[in-house]
Amino acid sequence: MLDVRLIRTDFEGVRAALTRRADPTILEQLDHASSLDGRLREIIAERDGARRKVNEFSKTVGRLRTAGDTAAAQAAMATSREFGETERGLTAEHDEVSEALRQVLLRIPNLAHPDVPDGTGEGDNPLVKGPVNMPDAFADHQRVPHWETATALGILDNERAAKISGSMFTMQRGLGATLARALCQLALDNNADAFEEIRPPTLVTTATLTATGQLPKFADDAFAIERDDLWLIPTAEVPLTSLYAGEILDEAALPALLMAHTSCFRREAGSAGRDTRGMLRTHEFDKVEILAVALPEQAPALLAEMTARAERTIASLGLPYRIIEICTGDLGQSHHRSFDIEVFAPGTDCWLEVSSVSWFSDYQARRADIRFRRRGKSGTEIAHTLNGSALAVPRVWAAIIENFRQPDASVTIPDVLVPYMRGATSIAPR
RNA sequence: GGAACGAUGGCAGAGCGGCCAAAUGCAUCCGCCUUGAAAGCGGAAGGGUUCACGCCCCGGGGGUUCAAAUCCCUCUCGUUCCGCCA
Incomplete structure (x- = not known):
């Protein structure tokens, strides 16, 4: 949420910054506020x-x-x-007006950083790096969707996942399950030099989910356990950000660098029928998140560092990837500046967003x-605050299966993962 | 799930309904003393909002009252005991 005082003291400046978001309704809200x-x-x-x-x-x-x-x-x-x-x-x-103001303020998005490129939507996101590791052409044996390859290899069993939990749940088996866990382990190990590993709760209170902005606006996207008034986290960002909620930290304690491997739960309301095959969009998946609580002056360097860390892990896997910057028209509500890392999946023939690293300025922390x-x-x-996915399992898993599929239908394991795979170097047909 | 007790400033810990934003101790900061430090002595110092006066904040919410940290209700959390159980 924006600082009302900023709206008061520099109305024109705020208005100019919000104009860049290319959404006139935001300006109406600003006037209202x-x-x-x-x-x-x-x-x-x-x-x-x-x-x-x-x-x-x-x-x-x-x-x-x-x-x-x-x-x-008397x-x-x-x-x-x-x-x-x-x-x-x-x-x-007072209470009436104050609440009305709060409701309006909660809907006004963050101001974009001056360096964020202008744009009206996804199509205007500029490429800032890559493609890296991109071959001139892909062979036919790589042009197979991961769900076909993985199901044939016996490492993906979505049919039984659906039997157990319904559609849009996945289940990895054997070396497929090992691969998923290996990816998390790799991401954690790659960042353990600077980030404290946290194992947070995955069920959180309404207050916690509100603090990071998922509620009330995105209530439909989260799984709720109504009986106990708890919610399943859509990302570890939620508990990690709230770790220091309501606290006054000592300057010397910053930046606080945290990371966590958790399951993430998303209802994916409104996307039923999309990406239903394979592992591109699922109700439950694993992710390693990195997060920083920082001094304002530390934030720009941290954004670069965290993006570089996410990139390094993807690069070490040998996957084709590129980095794009999110333009003003596509920037998330609470984001000040964001970079996405995408990997190319030849089997499904598309770029997959596997990581998004964002700087929230003080919008989220307020x-x-x-x-x-x-x-x-x-x-x-x-x-x-800043956060980003160090690694999100399903899409990277899928990209590995598609990119490293061999002519004999086996999948070669990237070298960096072999130590986490009990020495397995490939997943071969049975 | 049941019962009892508790929640006050960075920490610890006082606080007859009015003279309480709140004693005291520790920690912190400034000064004196000292070659320097410790000790000692003196002083400063909670948060929010406001240009300021002021207003608000003693776990959250509500109530009683001219007046609430203090009384009542409720919620949350904590400690202990009982029950149940991986």
């Missing part, structure tokens, strides 16, 4: 004046009582009560109330 804020401030001034009177007369009552002047005390009580009535009315009005204190300075500042 600004007028609500103006009204709210008037109400607050009046209400606080009334409160001041109540406080003053209440103290007078105390003094008169101790002095023994009962009659005067009079002061009556006056105070009158101001109390006024205060009550103003408070009701909502989650993550602050820090600078040494020797009084007061607090809102921290900056």
Whole structure:
């Protein structure tokens, strides 16, 4: 959520920045927020004046009582009560306007970083690197969708996954399951030099899911356990970001670098029937997430570093990949700047987004109330947050199966994964 | 699931309904002393909002009252005991 004070003090600047998002309705919301804020401030001034009177007369009552002047005390009580009535009315009005303002503010997206390229949508996302490892041409044996190859190899059993849990669930078997776990292990090991490994809960409270912005707007996308008022996390970003929610951190503790391997659960509402085959879109998948809580001045370098880390893992697997930057028209609601890594899957003949690394500036931390204190300075500042997928299993798994499929229908395991595969160098037909 | 108790500033820990944004200790910061440090002495210092006055914040929410950290209700969390159980 944006800082209302910024809207107040630099309305034109905020307006100009939001114009770049190429969505006129955002500007209407901004105007609305600004007028609500103006009204709210008037109400607050009046209400606080009334409160001041109540406080003053209440103290007078105390003094008169101790002095023994009962009659005067009674009079002061009556006056105070009158101001109390006024205060009550103003408070009701305040709460109403304040809530309306909050609702509008929650819908206004983050300001894009000045360096983010302008654009109106996905098609305007510029390529910033690659394609890397891209062969001139793919052989016929690579032009087979991973679900066909994997099912034939006996390492993917989506039919039985559907029997157990319904559609859009997957199940890996044998070396396929090992491969999925190996990918997570690789990603964790690649980042353990700097990131603290966390094993967070995967069921979280409504408050937690709201702090990162999934609620209330994206309630339909998350699985809920209504009976216990808990939600299944769509990404480890949720518990990791909330780790320090409501806390005031010491400057010296930043950046706090965290990573976690968790299952991720997504209802994928609205995408029924899309990508239903294979592993491109599933209700449950594994992912290793890296996250940083940082000082504002540390954030740009961290964005670059975290993107580089995600890239390094993909590159080490030998997969064809490219990096694109997200333009203003495609930037996520809470994102300040984002980079996506995509790998090419020759069997399904498309680029797959396997990682997205984003800088949220203070937009997310303001909502989650993550602050820090600078040494020797009084007061607090809102921290900056960044996160990204170090590795998301299903699409990388699929890309490995398709890219490294051999003429004999076996799949060669990338060298870096062999130590995690109990020495297996390929997955061969039985 | 049942019962009892608890939740106050970075930590610990006081707090008769009014003189409480809140004692005290530790930690922190500044100064004095010292060659330097420790000790000692003196001082500063919670958060939010506001140009400021002020207003708000004692786990969250609600209530009683002229006035709530203090009384009542409720929720959450914690500790201990009982029950149940991987």
